[in-house]
Amino acid sequence: MLAPDTTLGTALTKRGVTRRQLVKFCSAMLGTLAMPDRYLAQTVAAITKARKPVLVWLQFQDCTGCSESMLRSSHPDVADVVLDLLSWEYHEVVMAGAGDAANKVLDRVAKEEKGKYIVVVEGAIPTAENGMYCTIGGRTALDIATQMCTNAAATVAVGACAFDGGLVRANPNPTGALGVHEAVPGIKVINMSGCPHNPVNTAAVLVHYLTFHDLPDLDQYNRPLFAYGRIIHDQCERRAHFDAGRFVTEWGDDGHKKGWCLYKMGCKGPQASFNCPIVQWNDHTSWPIRAGHGCIACASPRFWDHMSPFYDRLPSVPGFGVETSAGQIGVGLVGAAVAGVTVHGLVRTIWPVPYPANAITPAAPDAAPTAGKEN
């Protein structure tokens, strides 16, 4: 059904996007991806030459917050992503069609675009009760995910729930919820953890894929290093206060008004990795610590159980509060991340006890992450 001569480049030209604007957009994307400018020409060329790849966005045990987050994308503008950058053919919360008309889209894409389309998954996938805790069109989430992910070129799991089951999998995991890479093993998946995912990062991954036909460098959780390779604490605007020992000790106190460090109020920034302080949210307007509240480490594996209680201070860490040691932790992690080496051991010493201590979420049938092994 596609006119073979139709490319994104002609589509953009038709709607009056100049080459200058396009270059600017591609340049911004490279910035997020932390890639050197020498790739600019290649990115521009890829964006303008590629026929629009098909994307389907599946929603399972979700809150639709990750879809909403995508709708907040500013650079690129959400309409550009949905209409011009990709052919966004299935997405329950915004697509025109419903019922049979919608279900037929999935079948058509799986067949006609086999091996070429991108699938985004939002939400966890229930495995208890034969998967009947989530059905769409009379089919289970697991059935649909298996069909669509195994036939796709790549799967992008957005948000904590699609990453590792998220909140739905938190103790006692009433529905046997899993992240997509566990529910559908063996697929090529990139995880965009966070609650929700940050659309800046997801857009950058899509552009990277369009440009290089491959995924960016990933960490041990299949998350892109450009977004998850650095500790929040090391990028935090309040870091100087931590180093100087200036802490908020009660909500609304003088330190709180002065923007001091939230470590003593339970902030999990020292053991959370995400580029949240740099890209921020909603067109770079702010981020949670800027709003006076501690980080809950929402991009970390199984954060709901492992990082809560959210208002409890991180357990006493040797050297914490001392500039050099805290700095060394950060340097160590960045170095390890850049080298692509796992950093399990280091952080495990910081956070040895999952929550609730006596009720660890039952492990999934496969090698699901459990306390102490991960993070």
Add this chain to the structure above:
Amino acid sequence: MARIVVDPVSRIEGHLRIEANLEGGKLNDAWSSGTMFRGIEMILKGRDPREAWIWAQRICGVCTMVHAIASVRAVEDALKIDVPENAKLVRNLIAGAQMVQDHVVHFYHLHALDWVDVAAALKADPAKTSSLAQSISNCEKSSTTYFKGVQARVKAVVDSGQLSLFASGYWGHPAYTLPPEVNLMAVAHYLEALAWQKDFIRIHAVLGGKNPHPQSFLVGGMSTAMDPDEPAAVITPERIIFMRDLVRGALKFVNDYYIPDVLAIAPLYKDWFTRGEGLGNFLAYGDYSLGDQSDPKTFLFPRGIVMGRDISQVFPVDPHKITESVAHSWYEYSDGSAEGRHPAIGETIPKYSGPKAPFDHLDVDAKYSWLKAPRYDGKPMEVGPLARMVVGYASGKKEIKDSIDGVLKALNAPPTVLFSTLGRIAARALESQLMAKQLEGWVNQLDDNLSHGKTAIFNPVRWDPSSWPNSAAGVGWHEAPRGALGHWVEIEGKTIKNYQAVVPTTWNAGPRDSKGQRGAYEAALLGTPVADPNRPLEILRTIHSFDPCIACAVHVIDAQGREYTIPRIS
């Protein structure tokens, strides 16, 4: 008799399935089924009640923050914490902004494509579209060149053969009857609203760090520290100016786009003023006050009940009369009954008993939904913008009455047209305008407090759990964009013993109860004509008019099955 199935119902939050019987071109029965379950209340048990809002907020990411506010209010009620005025102002601003943004997104992105034929926009004359737009609104973007550009963009998408989100629409369906120019104008405004919503919601980033899921609530106040002289504070003079611009922009968007578009499109679909009526019973808890949260007299949206479309009487809300039935829901009660139970003594044991997947039809005579069936005094109720406007109108609340009377006069119609599919759309638009008018006042009050050094935003007396009683119970009410929301919490030994939420879409989308009484969606579909059973556009029109939010609606109550004192209300 033909069985029509719509699954997934798209352009909603969550997973909803509608089955309906078609006879003689009209629906003579319908069943509403929620098809996804997570069990968030079970997950909340044993956690720190101070962080319950962080978890509960994830019940929904579309109406994000509504469960956060209901949750902190429930815990504050249980621990008897009064929050400072600034915290109330910030909460009103966050919630009010959410309501305006959410309603705009609903109208343009979730509902408009039921009325607007995107393909037909290509046939429009841009010059005529420009005249039309200029005749109904003061909006600046209304030139012929502008509409030509929009049309070219739509044409490029259509010509590419890759229709993206529009690929599966019912284009050309006979129920689409707008002139091409109205279609083009609406498509243009679809794109404008898409750009506006992400810009405006930056107010949540200012006051909550991000949207969705802002992160600044605290049991006892808000984390948004205020200081007129500290640039690193969250609320500063500079940020007040930023927020004032945003809320003024919101009112302008509602006045220039949303209201004129609703008033332009509604009269062209007059039949829908008599379709989709539904139950005629309306429930509103009321909200948006700087005073005592349990004193409904101070609310912008009043609390009350209207029964059987009789707007001459408003009944008080007695929370003891709220029950939930599981007669047709995939749950069981431990005593084996399916009768309604009050949420405070509620319990839920999920037990799926439907067909094995893949399936074609549900067994609608048995259990058929993950939603329960809430009832008030045994009766099904509608909640949401229409309920708020009807209760406000019947209560004689001046702002609401003036607003509705103005529109009824413009449409030359009696108040009974409110009880319809279009009535819900109009009510949502009008309350967006009422709310958008309020926002700047709250920003100004915050500004006033800031400049007078009145910066308290958190009440610390009960932050330390050692100050809590051994056991406590509370309830938190909120009027969310989709309607009346209540959270119930029971705290024992510093942790959550029991947590329950009775949510707007559960009221509206719930299944039948043990007496066989239909829920609001099911009742609203009765008598709806369907031109083409393979393309049931008419079903979408009425269901979307409620703005379904199914993730919210499906929840589980995990209690010990024993009674405790029902928390106070008013």
